[in-house]
Amino acid sequence: MEIEEFLEIIKTLSKTNYELTEHFVHRLEERNFKFDELYNIIKTKKCKGIINQNSDTFKLYYEYDSKKDIILVIAYRFNKFYFISPIPQDSKRRTKHE
Numbered sequence: 200m201e202i203e204e205f206l207e208i209i210k211t212l213s214k215t216n217y218e219l220t221e222h223f224v225h226r227l228e229e230r231n232f233k234f235d236e237l238y239n240i241i242k243t244k245k246c247k248g249i250i251n252q253n254s255d256t257f258k259l260y261y262e263y264d265s266k267k268d269i270i271l272v273i274a275y276r277f278n279k280f281y282f283i284s285p286i287p288q289d290s291k292r293r294t295k296h297e
Contacts (some may be wrong), residue, residue, distance in 0.1 A: 202249050214238075219234065255275055267289060269285060
């Protein structure tokens with residue numbers, strides 16, 4: 200799947216077409232995130248970057264707050280989104296500001 204196609208498909212994300220992997224749930228707890236908060240970020244904020252990891256898995260970069268980004272690793276298979284990992288990252292890594 201191409202990046203452009205995935206960016207269109209992610210717009211169809213709803214409360215009924217996703218699954219959280221065990222790894223994702225563990226990382227949410229470990230990193231003190233709430234899934235509803237991340238879901239709202241996907242639905243309301245513009246994606247700041249995207250990397251195609253393989254044919255159906257993508258890394259999406261979103262602004263989390265003024266100092267942090269959240270990277271979400273998401274796969275799309277069989278008309279369902281699979282949340283694989285939430286990764287916090289200092290926004291300076293994306294913007295390259297000192």
